[in-house]
Structures are given as C-alpha cells and as structure tokens.
Amino acid sequence: MSDETLNTNNKRPRPENDKDDSSPSKRPAARSVSNNIKEVGRDLFKSQAFSDLVINCNGKEFNVHSLFLRQQSQFFQACLDSGMKEAKENVVNLPDDKPEDIARMLEFLYTGRFWEHEENVRKQNDAASIRIYKAYVDPEEERTQEELMSDPLVVIIRLFQLGNKYGIPGLKKACFLKLRLYAKEMFPLIWNRATPEEMVSEISSQWCRLMDAIEFAFHHMPSPSVFEAANTLLTPLARASPFLLKPEYTSWEDLVNVDRNALLEDMTTKFAGLAEKLEKNSDFATRLFTIICWESLKRRGRENYDWVRVRNFVGSTRRMLNTVSRILDDPVLVSDLPCNRRAMSLGQDTACESPRPMVPALAKRYWDTATPLVFRCRDCDWECAPHNLGLEEENEDDGADDFDDLVGLESDDEE
Ligand SMILES: [Zn+2]
Numbered sequence: 511m512s513d514e515t516l517n518t519n520n521k522r523p524r525p526e527n528d529k530d531d532s533s534p535s536k537r538p539a540a541r542s543v544s545n546n547i548k549e550v551g552r553d554l555f556k557s558q559a560f561s562d563l564v565i566n567c568n569g570k571e572f573n574v575h576s577l578f579l580r581q582q583s584q585f586f587q588a589c590l591d592s593g594m595k596e597a598k599e600n601v602v603n604l605p606d607d608k609p610e611d612i613a614r615m616l617e618f619l620y621t622g623r624f625w626e627h628e629e630n631v632r633k634q635n636d637a638a639s640i641r642i643y644k645a646y647v648d649p650e651e652e653r654t655q656e657e658l659m660s661d662p663l664v665v666i667i668r669l670f671q672l673g674n675k676y677g678i679p680g681l682k683k684a685c686f687l688k689l690r691l692y693a694k695e696m697f698p699l700i701w702n703r704a705t706p707e708e709m710v711s712e713i714s715s716q717w718c719r720l721m722d723a724i725e726f727a728f729h730h731m732p733s734p735s736v737f738e739a740a741n742t743l744l745t746p747l748a749r750a751s752p753f754l755l756k757p758e759y760t761s762w763e764d765l766v767n768v769d770r771n772a773l774l775e776d777m778t779t780k781f782a783g784l785a786e787k788l789e790k791n792s793d794f795a796t797r798l799f800t801i802i803c804w805e806s807l808k809r810r811g812r813e814n815y816d817w818v819r820v821r822n823f824v825g826s827t828r829r830m831l832n833t834v835s836r837i838l839d840d841p842v843l844v845s846d847l848p849c850n851r852r853a854m855s856l857g858q859d860t861a862c863e864s865p866r867p868m869v870p871a872l873a874k875r876y877w878d879t880a881t882p883l884v885f886r887c888r889d890c891d892w893e894c895a896p897h898n899l900g901l902e903e904e905n906e907d908d909g910a911d912d913f914d915d916l917v918g919l920e921s922d923d924e925e
Contacts, residue, residue: 548621551578555620563590565616566599570609576600578619584677607672613663615672618681624669626662626688653722663692663723663797667739670729682735687741694747696720713750720747724794740797748801823882830870830883833901846899849887864889 544550554560554575562574579586589596596602604612614624658664666685673681696716720743727739788795837843847868852861868885873893876882881895897901 549618551622555580555617561602565604565612566601567604567607567609567612572612572616574616578880582619582678582680586676608668611665611668611672614669615676615678615681618669618684619678622680623684624667624681626669628660648740658722658726661719661723663689663719664726666692667723667727667731670735670739674732674735686738686742689739693742693746696750709750713747716746720744725787725791728750728791728794737797740794741801744798744801745805748805749797751802751805819877822880823876826881826883829896829902833896834870836901843901846901847885849890849892850894850899851887851890852894862887862890862892868892868894 516659544553558573561575563574563576563579565572565574576586576590580590581587586602589602614626618624653661666688670682670685673679673685724743725745726741727736731739756921788798837847844867848866849864849868864887866888868887871884871886871893872883872892873879873884881897884893884895885899886893
C-alpha cells in the first residue's frame with residue numbers, strides 16, 4: 511500500500527457510487543461490502559472508512575481504526591484506555607519509527623500478515639521476490655546501508671522489534687514464522703543437485719546476507735529472542751558448511767571432474783570477508799560453531815551413531831547424579847543400598863552377604879541397556895538399576911531435555 515492511498519480517501523464510501531459505472535469519480539473494483547471476515551480487515555485498511563484514530567509517524571499520517579490496535583497491542587490498549595492526551599485527541603505520535611515499518615505493522619494488525627519486500631516488488635509476480643534476493647547476493651559488492659535495510663530478513667527483524675516495542679505478540683510470532691520459512695528455503699541449490707561451483711557461490715553469497723541480518727539482530731533485538739533468531743538463521747549455514755569444506759560428501763558423479771584446488775581457492779577468497787565478521791562478534795561465532803558441530807554430529811550420526819542410545823546415556827547420567835545428590839543430602843538413604851542380589855534374582859542365586867553399600871558404576875553392558883549407569887555390589891559384582899532401588903523420585907527429570915534442546919535447533923520440524 512502506498513503512502514498516498516493511506517493518506518487520502520478518508521471518506522465513508524457512498525453506496526450509490528458503487529453501482530454507478532459512469533460516474534467520473536468511480537473507484538475501480540469498488541465494493542460496498544466485503545466478501546468474508548478476512549476481507550473486512552483488508553478492505554477497512556484500504557478504504558479507511560469509519561477510522562477513528564490518526565497515527566502520526568514522522569509526518570506520515572495513517573487513519574486507522576482504534577479497535578484493531580487496541581485488540582492486539584498492549585501499548586495501544588494502555589495508551590487509548592488510559593484517558594491520556596492521545597485518547598482525547600485521537601492522535602498517536604510515533605516519532606522514532608520508520609513510516610514504512612509502521613505501515614507494515616498496521617497491515618499486520620488489519621490482515622494478520624505483512625509484506626517484507628519493497629513495495630514495487632509486490633506489484634510484480636512471485637518470481638520478483640526471487641529476483642530481489644538475487645539482487646542482494648553478490649558477495650563481492652559491499653551492500654549500501656539502504657540495500658541492507660531493505661533486505662527482507664532485516665525488515666522482518668525490524669518488525670519483530672516493533673512487535674516487542676508495542677506489545678504485539680501476534681506480530682512477533684509472525685516474524686519468527688517468516689524467519690523459519692526463509693531458513694528452511696535458504697539453499698535450494700544444494701538439494702537440487704547443483705554443481706559444486708554453483709553451490710559454493712550460492713552458499714557464500716547467502717551467507718553474507720544471513721550474517722548481515724544476524725548482525726543487525728544482535729544490535730536491535732532483545733535477548734533471548736535474538737538467540738532464537740540467530741539459531742534459526744544460522745542452522746541452514748551450519749547445515750551447508752560440510753558441503754563447503756568437503757564437497758565429496760555429496761557423492762555426486764560429476765565431482766570427478768571438479769578441480770578441487772580451484773574450488774578451494776575460490777572459497778578462500780569468498781570467505782575472507784566473512785571470517786572478518788566472525789572475528790568481530792564472538793557470541794555469534796560461538797553460536798555458529800556450536801550449531802555446526804551439532805549439524806556435523808547429526809550427519810555422522812545418521813551413519814554411525816544410535817541416537818536413542820546417546821539419549822539414554824544422558825538421561826541415565828542425570829538420574830544417577832540426582833540420586834547420589836539425594837543420598838548425600840540424606841545419608842540415612844545409604845541403608846537402602848546393600849546388595850539386593852537375592853531379592854532381585856529369580857531365586858536361582860544365593861544371597862550376597864556383603865555389608866557394604868553398592869556404588870555407582872558403568873553397567874557391564876552399558877551400550878546395550880536403557881540404564882547404562884547402575885549401582886554395583888563391590889563384593890559380588892551384582893548390578894542394579896537405580897529405579898529398582900526406590901531411590902529415584904517420581905517423574906524425575908531424565909536429562910533428555912538437554913538433549914532435546916539441542917535437537918530443538920532444528921526448527922523446521924515445528925509448526
Ligand atoms: Zn553383592
């Protein structure tokens with residue numbers, strides 16, 4: 511929506527005009543009613559009919575309906591219900607924001623979505639949105655501040671910032687959904703069996719964009735949201751990095767004909783500037799490193815590791831540490847730890863008379879059991895899982911959360 515249409519035509523539509531095709535003042539595609547509830551917001555946003563509030567942002571005026579703002583924004587609710595000056599005069603001044611961002615925020619409040627591209631792209635077809643990304647992706651060229659600020663990723667981060675500032679949870683959520691979508695579709699060439707040269711070029715250029723966006727986020731987003739955004743945007747980079755370091759991972763037939771030295775040299779040049787950026791932001795670098803390690807582990811894991819077993823081990827370790835901590839807090843519990851060989855066996859075994867308490871140990875078949883950490887009798891080597899001793903608390907944290915947090919870095923399985 512252009513500024514012009516926002517600032518003019520603040521008139522209640524006259525129904526008689528709608529049918530009068532010969533009227534010189536006729537509006538194209540004019541309608542007197544909306545077709546459904548989704549269209550109501552969009553139509554009101556466009557026509558500004560019945561608007562009862564003016565938002566003034568750096569000289570740009572938006573005629574809006576306070577109801578839409580009140581219902582979704584804590585800021586506007588407080589501002590308009592408080593009897594403050596704004597409520598009496600029906601004017602709210604937002605001098606610190608960019609008018610085009612306020613227009614996007616309003617678009618969201620009216621329609622549940624916003625357009626993060628530049629306005630002229632919207633008028634073209636969908637292919638234009640692909641072109642606009644290509645326009646940002648030449649890593650040789652330092653982007654101007656203006657180009658950076660109009661990058662859709664940066665726009666989304668700014669909109670998140672507005673959602674935070676004006677207490678609009680729906681907008682913040684919408685921003686994250688968009689970031690996830692971008693991250694998910696970031697490197698289509700990899701999955702489309704492009705040549706290694708094309709891949710390197712695509713990854714290195716998108717990498718620049720992502721780094722710029724994350725850098726911007728680190729300066730403008732509050733924590734912990736910034737970390738969630740950084741994780742979201744870094745994951746596709748991390749996932750792509752093995753292809754850069756070791757293109758033979760791809761096992762593509764045409765790799766036989768690739769000049770690897772030339773490829774490596776090309777990559778070194780392209781990544782020099784990126785390495786410089788990494789050096790400037792240690793938090794960012796650490797985060798990227800962590801996610802790359804995790805992604806590599808997962809790659810290897812698909813071939814070599816049984817993740818259920820690893821998860822079991824993490825959980826078992828956590829339970830054992832909790833149990834031992836509880837015993838240290840309450841030494842009387844040690845009396846529950848004598849060897850229970852006869853009690854646990856099926857009557858075949860003789861009882862163990864050891865007077866000493868069992869101690870934590872790695873199970874003899876630790877790779878092959880759900881409880882790799884056990885209590886063991888030091889005299890007869892009998893092993894007993896902690897949960898069989900009644901020393902564990904009900905619904906004790908099994909430690910798998912830590913593990914799942916890491917898995918959670920892979921956000922595209924959600925929603
Ligand atoms: Zn024993």
